[in-house]
Amino acid sequence: MKPTDAELEILQVLWQKGPCTVRQVHEELTQNREIGYTTALKLMQIMHEKGLLDRMEDSRSHTYSANLTEEDIQRTLVGRLVDTAFRxxxxxxxxxxxxxxxxxxxxxxxxxxxxxxINPDA
Structure with missing residues (x-):
């Protein structure tokens, strides 16, 4: 599954900070660019539906965590890049x-x- 650029930004926050509420992710994202709280919320809801995020519903505000590791996403993106851009x-x-x-x-x-x-005899 290939996340969009906006989804990657959210994943990077969660990889760095660990499980977060939407408000915590929103605060991190707004340090680099303007993004509305409802936009961040909607993106994270969509990411949960796509299986990119897990959602813990223990408290009043939901806590989200990345469902995939950074290495999983990097492997997928690099694989697609090699296939498409570098034949x-x-x-x-x-x-x-x-x-x-x-x-x-x-x-x-x-x-x-x-x-x-990889090749110790080279």
Whole structure:
């Protein structure tokens, strides 16, 4: 399931903060952009219907949590990106990403370690 950009913003809040009420998510979202409380509420209700969020109805205000991990969503999005934009070539994706020149020295070291784990004889 591919979340929209607005849904991803909400998921990021929940991944970072853990279970939250709509008000708590709304307060986090408004730090970066204007969004109405009812818009956040409606988005979260739709996300619950789609299975992206769990809703705990213990108290007067519902508490929501992400139903999928950040890694699950990243895997889905990257898989679709590789398939659609890079015709199934993971190496083209990596070359494009690294060609942007935005990777730090630490990130490049992590990438080298990962490559060594995948193919230690290379």
């Amino acid at each position: 199934g070539s993971a190496s083209k994706l990596v070359m494009q990403a690294l060609g942007q020149g935005k990777a730090s020295r630490e990130e490049l070291d992590e990438i080298r370690q990962l490559l060594n784990q």
